[in-house]
Amino acid sequence: MxxxxxxxxxxxxxxxxxxxxxxxxxxxxxxxxxxxxxxxxxxxxxxxxxxxxxxxxxxxxxxxxxxxxxxxxxxxxxxxxxxxxxxxxxxxxxxxxxxxxxxxxxxxxxxxxxxxxxxxxxxxxxxxxxxxxxxxxxxxxxxxxxxxxxxxxxxxxxxxxxxxxxxxxxxxxxxxxxxxxxxxxxxxxxSRPPLIQPSWPTDGHVRAAFVVRDNFAHRRDIERAYLAALALAHDEIILANAYFLPGYRFRRLLKNAAARGVRVHLLVQGHTDHPFFLAAARALYHDLLAAGVSIHEYQASELHAKVAVVDSHWATVGSSNIDPFSLLLAREANIVVDDAAFAHDLRQRLHHAISQSVPLDAAGWQRRAWPHRMLSWLAYGGVRLMVGLAGVGRWV
Structure with a gap:
């Protein structure tokens, strides 16, 4: 590149x-x-x-x-x-x-x-x-x-x-x-412990960034890091996220990437301790599946990861989910990495997890019983209401 x-x-x-x-x-x-x-x-x-x-x-x-x-x-x-x-x-x-x-x-x-x-x-x-x-x-x-x-x-x-x-x-x-x-x-x-000076080995070679989200100067930094990588992806996007409820811009970039031939894989929860939020997330799946995005529900255990790999060199690992609570409300911290070896390691682990998942398909997802679809949209509306009541502006 x-x-x-x-x-x-x-x-x-x-x-x-x-x-x-x-x-x-x-x-x-x-x-x-x-x-x-x-x-x-x-x-x-x-x-x-x-x-x-x-x-x-x-x-x-x-x-x-x-x-x-x-x-x-x-x-x-x-x-x-x-x-x-x-x-x-x-x-x-x-x-x-x-x-x-x-x-x-x-x-x-x-x-x-x-x-x-x-x-x-x-x-x-x-x-x-x-x-x-x-x-x-x-x-x-x-x-x-x-x-x-x-x-x-x-x-x-x-x-x-x-x-x-x-x-x-x-x-x-x-x-x-x-x-x-x-x-x-x-x-x-x-409030003011004595300052100690950071120290580290001198033989490191990896380029990385510490990216935070707060409610002051860094409200959108983590989201912007994701959006920049998704917009430029040309080969593969693998995104594993426990609570995946992205806004419109994030979804549009995923669909645009799939439309230009990028392999887009989402690894999401198959089991959850928060069924309300999983139901809300599932309201978005059909639109993404129809656009060519692959969605895999992890089955081997609980998925709590918040990681991604793009084009085998961009990677991120952190605390931020792709949902309005992480991206608009909480204090979060991610590491963003520019390193092929690190990205390869994470990519291999994610592909192994995908092999332990159930793939979804657009036709089958659309044939779900109407009570399940209705529940998903009600849950999605409930999340939007909570975000609106929190007064954080538009969830886009």
Whole structure:
């Protein structure tokens, strides 16, 4: 690909050269990497998550954080007020007693939080930064692969272990968000930990960008990164997303890509713990299938991934779903990668997952019983209503 066109793929992404990246799949790879990094920390740990569950895998993370704090490491744990609302107070008390600083992002206020549109603005980022030397960024919550235990195969999800100059931006983002939450909760004493300088190996070669979504200066950055890649794709698009409910522009680019001969594969949930949102997503399938987009419903286990590969060199791994809640409301963080080897690795894993999926076809999908189609459109309308009530503007 010519350099000018390649640059357009990453327009606005802020690529940084010289990084080492390692793709991690499911908790079987993620938790050992996270705990190993925590266990060698000597200065500072920032850990952000939407869900912090109570199970054997997360007990190991809790114990690692405790060990780090007891040996004098500054440990900052930021959890979401909705996603981690069931985390026992005894757990948090034990962490604080050990010296871990814990903050809740937008903690719940009263019993009416479910009906409050502002409660949709969540911390959905999943990242860890250890000593400003290594980071893990992706879609994996702190929850065991088999919780709840419905499948024999681990939950399909991904994270990226990052070392290199990209750490500067990731570390700054984690510190800034911690300081912001601490100040809004009148925790000034927590707001300005001593600054440590990022460090990294010098032999990395991967170009990558850290792309966030917030409700201030970066409202559309993750969405724009996707749209730029989809608009220029000429060979193949593979998109795996747990909650796939894109707006009109995103759908149009997928259909346009299929029309110009691009192989477009969507890997979506076949099983879900949120049937309302799956029903809403299915309202969009026929239009995409009729345009030549291939849709595969994953069957082997729960799909929680938020990843994509375009033309064997552009890839992204992160926390952002392709739905209005991630793209318009939540705080999210993705890594966007310009590297053929990384993209090939992710592509191979996704094609394996596709082989464990059920392909949908336009004719069969249109023949679904009318109650199922009606349910999908009612759910889709319900999602649009929720987005409208949240007051975030047009979902396009």
């Amino acid at each position: 010519k350099t000018p066109l390649r640059k357009l793929f990453f327009r606005g992404a802020g690529l940084v050269s010289g990084n080492q990246l390692r793709l991690l799949q499911s908790g079987v790879e993620f938790f050992p990497a996270l705990i190993a990094a925590i266990d060698v920390a000597h200065s500072e740990i920032h850990l952000e998550t939407y869900i912090f569950n109570v199970d054997p895998s997360t007990e190991a993370v809790r114990d690692a954080l405790t060990r780090a704090a007891l040996r004098g490491v500054r440990v900052r744990l930021l959890i979401d007020g909705v996603g981690s609302r069931e985390l026992p107070a005894a757990w948090l008390d034990a962490l604080r007693t050990a010296g871990v600083s814990v903050l809740r992002y937008r903690p719940l206020a009263g019993r009416g939080w479910r009906s409050n549109p502002k409660s949709l603005r969540r911390l959905h980022r999943k990242l860890a930064v250890i000593d400003a030397r290594i980071a893990l960024v992706g879609g994996m919550n702190l929850i065991d692969d088999f919780e709840p235990a419905h499948f024999d195969v681990p939950r399909l999800d991904f994270s990226v272990e990052v070392q290199g100059p990209l750490l500067a931006g990731i570390h700054q983002s984690a510190r800034h968000l911690w300081r912001l939450v601490a100040l809004t909760q009148l925790r000034a004493g927590e």
